[in-house]
Amino acid sequence: MKSPFHFLHPASDGQRIHELKRLSLFKTLTARQLRELDELLHERSYQKDEIVFDEGDVGLGLFIVVSGRVRLTSSLPALQQLAPEFGPGDFFGELGLFEEMERTARMVALEPTEVMALFRTEFFSLLERDQSIGVKILFELARMVVLRSRKLLTLRPHLPTV
Amino acid sequence: MKQRNEPEPGVFNWLVIMAATCLLLYLFQKILWLVIPALLALMVYYCLQPLARALMRAGLQHGTAAKVLAGILALATALAVLLALAVVASHASSWQTMTGRYVQGGLDFLRKTESWLGDKMPMLRNSAFLRSSPTNLNAMGEQFTDKYLGLALMEMAHWLPSLLLIPYLAYFFLRDGNRLKKRLIRSVPNAYFEKTLLLFERVDRSLQGFFIGLMKLTFLDTACLGLGLWLLGISFPLQLAFAAAVFSWVPYIGSAVGCVLVVLVAATDFPNQPAITYGCIVLFLLVRMLDDFIFMPMTIGRSLQIHPVLSVIMLFLGAAVAGAAGLLLVLPVMGVVAVIAGSLGQILTDARLRARFRHANQLKLRLAGLP
Numbered sequence: 001m002k003s004p005f006h007f008l009h010p011a012s013d014g015q016r017i018h019e020l021k022r023l024s025l026f027k028t029l030t031a032r033q034l035r036e037l038d039e040l041l042h043e044r045s046y047q048k049d050e051i052v053f054d055e056g057d058v059g060l061g062l063f064i065v066v067s068g069r070v071r072l073t074s075s076l077p078a079l080q081q082l083a084p085e086f087g088p089g090d091f092f093g094e095l096g097l098f099e100e101m102e103r104t105a106r107m108v109a110l111e112p113t114e115v116m117a118l119f120r121t122e123f124f125s126l127l128e129r130d131q132s133i134g135v136k137i138l139f140e141l142a143r144m145v146v147l148r149s150r151k152l153l154t155l156r157p158h159l160p161t162v
Numbered sequence: 163m164k165q166r167n168e169p170e171p172g173v174f175n176w177l178v179i180m181a182a183t184c185l186l187l188y189l190f191q192k193i194l195w196l197v198i199p200a201l202l203a204l205m206v207y208y209c210l211q212p213l214a215r216a217l218m219r220a221g222l223q224h225g226t227a228a229k230v231l232a233g234i235l236a237l238a239t240a241l242a243v244l245l246a247l248a249v250v251a252s253h254a255s256s257w258q259t260m261t262g263r264y265v266q267g268g269l270d271f272l273r274k275t276e277s278w279l280g281d282k283m284p285m286l287r288n289s290a291f292l293r294s295s296p297t298n299l300n301a302m303g304e305q306f307t308d309k310y311l312g313l314a315l316m317e318m319a320h321w322l323p324s325l326l327l328i329p330y331l332a333y334f335f336l337r338d339g340n341r342l343k344k345r346l347i348r349s350v351p352n353a354y355f356e357k358t359l360l361l362f363e364r365v366d367r368s369l370q371g372f373f374i375g376l377m378k379l380t381f382l383d384t385a386c387l388g389l390g391l392w393l394l395g396i397s398f399p400l401q402l403a404f405a406a407a408v409f410s411w412v413p414y415i416g417s418a419v420g421c422v423l424v425v426l427v428a429a430t431d432f433p434n435q436p437a438i439t440y441g442c443i444v445l446f447l448l449v450r451m452l453d454d455f456i457f458m459p460m461t462i463g464r465s466l467q468i469h470p471v472l473s474v475i476m477l478f479l480g481a482a483v484a485g486a487a488g489l490l491l492v493l494p495v496m497g498v499v500a501v502i503a504g505s506l507g508q509i510l511t512d513a514r515l516r517a518r519f520r521h522a523n524q525l526k527l528r529l530a531g532l533p
Binding site: 035039045050057061129 | 514
């Protein structure tokens with residue numbers, strides 16, 4: 001007997017897991033962990049020139065580009081230089097994952113773009129119930145933040161190093 | 163960078179929330195056979211969610227974990243319903259006698275209290291209440307058991323089969339709840355996406371806080387009152403305490419009904435020792451105080467965030483609109499409506515989000531080659 005909610009179930013679980021595994025942020029997760037994470041990811045599609053989020057919006061989560069390109073514009077010139085564009089596999093808005101703060105940049109789709117969003121409270125509930133997934137994602141996030149900080153230092157050499 | 167504080171709803175917003183709550187209660191009353199099992203299934207869903215996650219951590223897939231838990235729940239519910247039907251069928255006549263005995267015991271206690279009050283305060287002897295004859299009270303007691311107990315048992319038997327819906331609904335909530343939420347969110351325009359996620363999260367958190375808190379509160383109330391009644395030597399202490407704790411799900415009125423229940427049993431068990439019945443009343447009041455000042459903040463806390471005066475007004479409105487079911491449902495329904503209305507108000511009045519939504523629509527029109 002078919003479930004009354006069968007329309008909610010994706011056609012191919014394996015293909016979806018494979019897609020997620022290709023993303024740098026989730027590359028260390030196992031198939032089971034990816035399945036659990038997939039329950040929390042929200043897919044969004046943006047048209048060319050559509051705003052993903054704006055400078056001054058309250059950040060509620062992180063976005064990962066699946067396909068297409070996204071351009072960053074900010075009133076902070078250093079941010080603009082740091083990563084002007086994001087392509088497949090890149091993620092942005094990561095500070096929104098940690099605190100409810102205003103966004104420091106505007107992100108606009110440069111072409112039809114597919115992204116996945118990970119919402120802060122859902123990520124926190126995941127951290128509470130399965131720390132192993134959380135640790136792997138946080139490690140990848142920390143690695144990327146370190147890379148971006150280093151790049152920022154080379155762009156602004158007068159900034160003190162920590 | 164600063165964190166944003168969100169504004170409290172104003173008087174007009176509260177009026178809208180109250181009207182929406184009454185409308186929902188009116189609609190719910192029409193499909194109560196579905197609303198009550200769905201509400202209980204939601205309660206079960208929130209309580210089973212941590213177990214489902216534990217099973218998933220142990221290696222089970224999401225669907226399998228939901229099946230295992232719902233299977234256990236279905237078995238337990240079916241057994242409970244069969245057992246309850248058998249007990250109701252075999253004990254209905256003895257319950258009628260027993261209820262009559264307890265009502266009589268309560269009336270005797272009332273009569274003794276009256277005469278004690280009359281002795282201590284002679285001016286009360288002329289009051290209408292103390293002048294009512296004992297035969298009237300006896301007749302009232304007999305009438306109550308004859309008229310209402312049978313009806314109550316019939317009503318109970320009528321409701322039992324629809325309780326079998328609980329595991330069925332809980333299974334689909336466990337298995338597909340998150341996917342359903344994702345589907346709903348997917349249909350929201352991009353401009354409102356993040357705020358809508360926040361709205362869903364708030365509703366989810368309010369309901370989870372309320373239902374899990376209610377379960378914990380019921381357990382604590384049952385344990386404290388049950389222990390006290392057992393120490394006082396009252397019969398069926400645990401069952402009585404559990405019934406009183408469940409009655410107190412209906413704020414204010416439920417507590418009074420629970421207290422009457424305890425008094426009836428205590429007065430019948432110890433007809434010549436009214437001190438024990440007074441002790442039970444004191445115990446009940448102590449547990450209520452513990453409940454209000456310690457247990458409630460520890461469990462449900464301010465999950466519903468409704469002012470006490472508004473709660474009382476809504477209880478009366480809920481009872482007027484949907485009777486006993488209205489009393490039970492009014493506060494949780496209003497809590498959810500308040501969260502939805504507050505968040506929707508913020509989403510729809512945010513000028514930035516509206517501008518972004520218009521911009522996205524213009525892009526769509528341009529893409530379709532329309533002016």
